[in-house]
Amino acid sequence: MKVLLVEDDAEIASFVSKGLREAGYGVDVALDGDFGLERARSGLYDIVILDLMLPGKDGLTVLSEMRQADIQTPVLILSARRSVDDRVKGLKAGGDDYLVKPFVFAELLVRVEALIRRGGRATAAQELHVADLSLDPLTRRVARDGEDIELQPREYALLEFLMRNAGTVVTKTLILEKVWGYDFDPQTNVVDVLVSRLRSRIDKDFPVKLIRTVRGVGYVMDNPR
Amino acid sequence: MSWTTPGSLTRRINVRLTLLVTLAAALASLAVYGMLLASLLVGFREQDRAELDSRLLSYWAAWQYGGNEAVLQRAAEDVKGHGGRPFLLILDGPNGEMLGALVPGGWDAFDLENPALQMLYPGTYQTLKEDGISYSLLLTGAELDDGSRLMVGVSTENREFLLRMFQRTYPLALGVIVVAGVLVGLFASRRLLSPIVSLNAEIDRIIVTGELGRRLESPGTGDQMDVLIGRYNRLLDQVESLIDGMRETLDAVAHDLRTPLTRLRGHAELALAKGDASEYEEALALVVEQTDQAGALLSALMDIAEAEQGMLHLDGEPCDLGALASEVCDLYSFVAEEKNQVLQLSSPGSIPITGDPVRIRQILGNLIDNAVKYSPEGGRVEVNCGIGESSCWVEVADEGPGVPESEASKIFDRLYRGDRSRGSRGLGLGLSMVKALAEAHGGTVSIGTAANGHGALFRVEFPV
Secondary structure, eight states: OEEEEEOSOHHHHHHHHHHHHHTTOEEEEESSHHHHHHHHHTTOOSEEEEESSOSSSOHHHHHHHHHHTTOOOOEEEEESOOOHHHHHHHHHTTOSEEEESSOOHHHHHHHHHHHHHHHSOOOTTSOEEETTEEEETTTTEEEETTEEOOOOHHHHHHHHHHHHTTTSEEEHHHHIIIIIOOOSOOOOSHHHHHHHHHHHHHTTTSSSOOEEEETTTEEEEOOOO | OOOOOHHHHHHHHHHHHHHHHHHHHHHHHHHHHHHHHHHHHHHHHHHHHHHHHHHHHHHHHHHHHHHHHHHHHHHHHIIIIIOSSOEEEEEEOTTSOEEEEEOOTTGGGSOTTOGGGGGOOTTOOEEEOOTTOSSOEEEEEEEOTTSOEEEEEEESHHHHHHHHHHHHHHHHHHHHHHHHHHHHHHHHHHHHHHHHHHHHHHHHHHHHHOOOOOOOOOOOOOSHHHHHHHHHHHHHHHHHHHHHHHHHHHHHHHHHHHHHHHHHHHHHHHHHHHOOHHHHHHHHHHHHHHHHHHHHHHHHHHHHHHHHTTOOOOOOEEEEHHHHHHHHHHHHHHHHHHTTOEEEEEOOSOOEEEEOHHHHHHHHHHHHHHHHHHSOTTOEEEEEEEEOSSEEEEEEEOOSOOOOHHHHTTTTSTTOOOGGGTTSSSOSOHHHHHHHHHHHTTOEEEEEEOTTSSSEEEEEEEEO
8 A cells, every 4th residue: 555645844744654654554755745746646656645735836736736637546635724614625626534733643544544445445334343342334233252232323333433443543533523423623521431331331341351542542442462 | 126215205295286286376377367468458459449439429529510620629628638548630631631630749650641541430440550669559530521531549558558567467476376386285285195194104103113002193174084094093903903812812822831831841851750661651641642732722722813803714504503502412412421410402493593513513512511511410401592583592501500790701701710610621711712603603692590590501692
């Protein structure tokens, strides 16, 4: 999987590409818009991560010129501007997702994976497994160690999201977005509340805990063994 | 690039205005002079002709009454009695012989033998000019019944004199007019431009000192200058309030970023001093948390500042207040359940409203978050929506300690948190955010006491 990162801040570019490489991606970095556009036109990439404020061509121009040239590579927009207006502009210009700086790297990773997956194999109907926990998206049946577990709709939505991203840390913002459809942070602990409920359903009675808190970042579901 | 200083600019306008006024005055006076001269010329000529006519008639009458003698006698009487304007009289016999003549001194230099004079009859006139004489003679004549000829004439001396005087005084008058024009032009333009001059000076002062406190005094004339000064003052008001707002925001940001920064530094420093791996991990986690908090704080402050200064971009679209309230209640129901609270929404169904759904959710979220936070375990939070003729509203009532009247006015201030709430989670920005966002939607926020008699009741009203 190849990622093109168009970002003019060398330090951000370095930590993002380092993180992506550790996650198994090949990363090319372009430090300005013109070079970014040139690389993107090659069509070699599975995803482009594009900063909006760039020297040379700005991000929105790069994006629309890419789309005009019929380069349909998914684009994740990075921006220091956080207004709804900018998000709408970015998505209208052909962006596929939007992440506001400063961002949590884990969230970037989840969004990158989601965008790449979208273009690839259909996994929606596949049964999900993490350790002895299973979730069947078709029947909405959840079981751990062979025992059925009853979940409320939100709990189910959260569990499905965690399991689909098993092994990856998901942030509270992402959970709010995926489970409630909120695209801003209402500054509430509602995510913690929902997670603690889900824990009481799937983890409380079992010695092996599958949902782990990553302090300051979010939650991750993985098999600790 | 050419650069004009304000001084030279006004000087130039001054000069232009003055020149314009002077030129206009000079041209007008020239026109008046021309018209006056023309009417004087015509007037004098008519006057001379009328005098000739009356003399001719009078001597003609004398001749019919008393013949040549009577004419000459009347003429002699006229010269004596009249004593005024000299005149010429010539009486020729039927055969051209001279019967009598009255020629004032110097007039014999004119060619009185001119044959054209023999052709004169009443109503026709002949002008005689002679080189070296500044005036001319105007004559008329008549043939008498017996073939004699009677001729009378006057000189244009008086008229020439008057016209010469007039011509001589005109340049003087023109000079006076030009000087007056210059003076009036300078005075008027200075008066007219004085507001601009002071405006320029004021703007220079602001550029140099950056101090916006002073306002220009309006001349109160109600003209464009007055309007300009008024606009300038209003512009300054706006700029000043924006700058004040930004300064306040900056103060608030500085104040509130210092806290997470201090904590950040403290945790990191402690961990470094101890130098063991688990300390590092703990410190790093705290650092990340504090960083997030600082980021959230920054966003909230910027939102409030933008909303308060009217710079927030609202995506106004038709939405449903009832549906938004139900969404937000759904979000917070988990938090309420955690405290065994009942979060109850009552809404008359669809409440159409034009607004930014994200911002309205933010308003509702902040209010409900507060209500859940301040209500005790097992308490009850009620959210009521409604719609009236000119407004729709949402009310959030809790069972918390309420807001004492002394604090009611301060509660919407940025960073204000009542003593009671110190120590609980939150940025202290929630209510000022609610107020700023509601007002950016043209709405209002008010605070009261809930129906249970002690809890707080927040009411947000939007125009419909």
